[in-house]
Amino acid sequence: MNVVQVALDIPLNRLFDYLGDGITQDDIGTRVLVPFGNRRLVGIVIAVNTETNFAIERLKSVLHIYRDIPPLSAESLNLLQFCSDYYCHPFGEVIMNALPTRMRRTLPIPVKKYSRFCITQAGLQVNLSSLPSRAIVKRRVLQTLQENNALDQGEVTTLSPTALKTMREFVVHGWASELESTGVFTPPKTSVTTSSRPLLNEDQQLAVTAISEPALQTFQVILLNGITGSGKTEVYLHAIENIIHHGRQALVLVPEINLTPQLESVFRARFSDICLVSLHSGLNETERLQNWLLAQKGEAKIILGTRLAIFTPLPALKIIIVDEEHDSSFKQQEGLRYSARDVAVIRAKQNNIPIVLGSATPSLESFYNAKTGRYQLLTLSTRASMNAVLPEIRCIDTRRQKLQEGISDPLIQAIRNRLARKEQSLIFLNRRGYSPAIYCPECAWHSACNRCSSTLVLHLAERKLRCHHCGHEEKTPLACPTCGNPDLKPLGQGTQRVETALAAQFPDARVLRIDRDSTRRKHAWKEMLQQVRDEEVDILVGTQMLAKGHDFPKLTLVGALNVDSALYSADFRASERLFAQLIQVAGRAGRAAIPGEVLIQTQFPDHPLFEGLRKHDYTAFAHTLLTEREQAGFPPFMFQALLRAEAPQLETALNFLAQAAHLAADLPHPVTVYDPVPAPMARLAGKERAHLLVQSQSRGAMQSFLKLWNEAIPKVAKGKVRWSLDVDPLEF
Numbered sequence: 001m002n003v004v005q006v007a008l009d010i011p012l013n014r015l016f017d018y019l020g021d022g023i024t025q026d027d028i029g030t031r032v033l034v035p036f037g038n039r040r041l042v043g044i045v046i047a048v049n050t051e052t053n054f055a056i057e058r059l060k061s062v063l064h065i066y067r068d069i070p071p072l073s074a075e076s077l078n079l080l081q082f083c084s085d086y087y088c089h090p091f092g093e094v095i096m097n098a099l100p101t102r103m104r105r106t107l108p109i110p111v112k113k114y115s116r117f118c119i120t121q122a123g124l125q126v127n128l129s130s131l132p133s134r135a136i137v138k139r140r141v142l143q144t145l146q147e148n149n150a151l152d153q154g155e156v157t158t159l160s161p162t163a164l165k166t167m168r169e170f171v172v173h174g175w176a177s178e179l180e181s182t183g184v185f186t187p188p189k190t191s192v193t194t195s196s197r198p199l200l201n202e203d204q205q206l207a208v209t210a211i212s213e214p215a216l217q218t219f220q221v222i223l224l225n226g227i228t229g230s231g232k233t234e235v236y237l238h239a240i241e242n243i244i245h246h247g248r249q250a251l252v253l254v255p256e257i258n259l260t261p262q263l264e265s266v267f268r269a270r271f272s273d274i275c276l277v278s279l280h281s282g283l284n285e286t287e288r289l290q291n292w293l294l295a296q297k298g299e300a301k302i303i304l305g306t307r308l309a310i311f312t313p314l315p316a317l318k319i320i321i322v323d324e325e326h327d328s329s330f331k332q333q334e335g336l337r338y339s340a341r342d343v344a345v346i347r348a349k350q351n352n353i354p355i356v357l358g359s360a361t362p363s364l365e366s367f368y369n370a371k372t373g374r375y376q377l378l379t380l381s382t383r384a385s386m387n388a389v390l391p392e393i394r395c396i397d398t399r400r401q402k403l404q405e406g407i408s409d410p411l412i413q414a415i416r417n418r419l420a421r422k423e424q425s426l427i428f429l430n431r432r433g434y435s436p437a438i439y440c441p442e443c444a445w446h447s448a449c450n451r452c453s454s455t456l457v458l459h460l461a462e463r464k465l466r467c468h469h470c471g472h473e474e475k476t477p478l479a480c481p482t483c484g485n486p487d488l489k490p491l492g493q494g495t496q497r498v499e500t501a502l503a504a505q506f507p508d509a510r511v512l513r514i515d516r517d518s519t520r521r522k523h524a525w526k527e528m529l530q531q532v533r534d535e536e537v538d539i540l541v542g543t544q545m546l547a548k549g550h551d552f553p554k555l556t557l558v559g560a561l562n563v564d565s566a567l568y569s570a571d572f573r574a575s576e577r578l579f580a581q582l583i584q585v586a587g588r589a590g591r592a593a594i595p596g597e598v599l600i601q602t603q604f605p606d607h608p609l610f611e612g613l614r615k616h617d618y619t620a621f622a623h624t625l626l627t628e629r630e631q632a633g634f635p636p637f638m639f640q641a642l643l644r645a646e647a648p649q650l651e652t653a654l655n656f657l658a659q660a661a662h663l664a665a666d667l668p669h670p671v672t673v674y675d676p677v678p679a680p681m682a683r684l685a686g687k688e689r690a691h692l693l694v695q696s697q698s699r700g701a702m703q704s705f706l707k708l709w710n711e712a713i714p715k716v717a718k719g720k721v722r723w724s725l726d727v728d729p730l731e732f
């Protein structure tokens with residue numbers, strides 16, 4: 001009887017032994033059902049041995065092995081093992097969370113039967129013109145079958161809703177024969193027409209050649225630093241086109257696919273005869289499973305997905321592309337706190353293939369790697385579209401302006417000019433709601449969340465106060481809860497307030513607000529983007545949702561409000577993020593023939609960040625930041641890890657961290673251990689939070705240290721403390 005070692009979704013970093021009758025080495029990577037305490041769990045076979053360290057007679061048996069789909073490959077298991085080790089997270093949890101939800105369930109994956117239709121001799125001899133011209137579907141189905149000889153059920157149904165019925169009639173007629181096939185699903189084929197391809201400009205051509213060079217089809221990281229509108233997408237498309245034959249696969253990671261629905265259509269249009277699947281959280285369980293399986297079987301050649309797609313098994317992976325590589329959404333902020341971009345680089349290395357990291361504003365980590373020669377830097381320095389130039393960026397000094405509802409006169413005037421010229425304006429502000437808080441001018445009371453260290457945001461239309469961190473909401477009070485003053489005032493501006501103000505200022509203009517509140521309804525976001533493109537909107541008010549990757553040819557003015565808090569923030573990454581965000585949002589203006597203008601309202605127009613921004617000089621700004629980081633001893637010159645703790649009482653969390661710091665001091669590795677401190681957001685959803693930072697100049701030393709520390713910490717984690725390690729943290 002074999003002993004099977006199984007990884008389970010359990011917060012313990014170990015495997016569990018079971019007896020497995022008939023389970024062999026070939027089953028490594030296969031799902032099994034096993035008893036665990038009084039539960040039954042699905043896990044993955046990691047090893048099959050003949051011995052165990054436990055008393056063999058006490059081992060329980062595997063209840064069921066699911067051979068419904070192929071096992072996870074050794075390549076996948078290696079990548080997941082790497083993540084478990086690097087991020088100090090239990091292997092079983094890492095594996096199980098990388099799988100589509102349906103595969104974690106105890107139910108087997110439904111294996112569908114599907115039909116394949118083949119043309120018969122009789123069918124081949126039918127003359128299409130002998131069919132009545134009214135019989136459109138019949139003609140189309142027969143013609144397609146004659147041209148292709150055989151069609152899958154899925155392909156037939158894309159021809160017309162009644163095509164399958166027609167095909168069955170052909171079978172009865174003897175024109176086609178039907179074969180039943182079992183497979184998990186039929187691959188969907190797209191039915192869009194192939195789009196025209198612009199001629200690459202010189203920069204783009206150089207980039208494509210550098211990426212596709214046959215001699216370089218080994219591991220190399222290419223940092224593609226292309227300004228907004230420089231045609232990075234076109235470079236990706238060509239690079240993929242150059243490798244996507246002989247069954248090879250390409251993986252494209254994007255920050256938030258729902259934010260850029262047109263990207264998927266661009267890819268589909270270009271690769272209309274190639275099976276392309278997307279993988280993101282907007283899909284339902286069945287769709288996600290289906291796409292994942294197509295990728296695993298090698299049928300899907302292009303996989304377009306968000307961070308979770310990095311773990312998809314891909315047997316013929318030949319290139320990875322990470323678009324907007326600087327985007328913080330590649331980092332997961334709970335559970336396994338991995339960075340999909342960093343894991344992608346590791347995966348490319350394990351597979352010995354090239355990886356392209358693209359951005360107009362690369363992360364300082366990647367920029368530094370390019371500077372030190374570890375990554376190859378490719379630059380696209382002009383806008384791709386004819387006549388499109390970068391917009392002019394100027395600051396409006398708000399110390400010298402009287403603001404109306406947060407908006408300055410020069411900005412109002414600029415909007416008015418656009419309205420007169422029938423062009424569009426975008427007002428960018430990263431705060432949804434009407435105002436970030438309400439306050440009492442008499443006693444200085446303000447609306448605060450009881451459960452979090454944050455304010456309650458006013459949502460005026462619904463007369464609600466809402467916490468954007470824990471979701472708590474309550475009715476707007478009619479009077480001040482402390483002094484009874486009925487005259488409460490909104491404090492600061494949110495998108496709703498700016499929308500209202502602009503609608504009052506320009507009663508004839510069509511104002512559209514785009515933020516997470518206004519796009520909650522299904523399809524709302526897509527419809528709104530269409531409205532903007534159809535020029536049914538004059539003024540857009542929106543959050544960062546609007547900043548990324550959109551092409552609005554009529555948009556010529558961008559106004560940015562409320563940017564100052566990031567300039568002097570305690571978070572050392574705040575200015576890097578602000579710069580990236582402003583470059584992105586500025587990048588929406590002037591993408592077609594009409595030049596654009598960007599106006600930024602600030603009290604600090606002389607800040608070096610604006611200096612770099614005005615010149616569109618990411619490189620100079622990045623160098624300034626790197627110098628600062630080096631002096632301060634921050635990443636990318638240091639490697640960091642954060643031990644996070646939360647407890648009902650702050651003291652409990654801090655005590656735990658103090659003990660963990662003691663443990664750390666006794667370990668033999670050169671890391672700096674800082675003092676435990678309350679988190680910047682010290683209270684969240686009723687829990688007090690604190691953390692402890694450790695730093696090292698060497699990634700290797702940090703990794704050896706973390707391994708030991710992670711094993712030691714459970715000894716001091718008593719009572720109601722919840723803790724987790726965050727390796728390479730992005731948020732504090």
Ligand SMILES: Nc1ncnc2c1ncn2[C@@H]1O[C@H](COP(=O)(O)OP(=O)(O)OP(=O)(O)O)[C@@H](O)[C@H]1O
Nearest residue numbers: 198199200201228229230231232233234384385549
């Ligand atoms: N060689 C080319 N000739 C003409 N137009 C091009 C060329 N390459 C790309 N374009 C067009 O230029 C526009 C901008 O390209 P794209 O969206 O890829 O830019 P980007 O670098 O991804 O910018 P962003 O970072 O702002 O998303 C698109 O409309 C694209 O079709």
Ligand SMILES: [Zn+2]
Nearest residue numbers: 449452467470
């Ligand atoms: Zn709250």
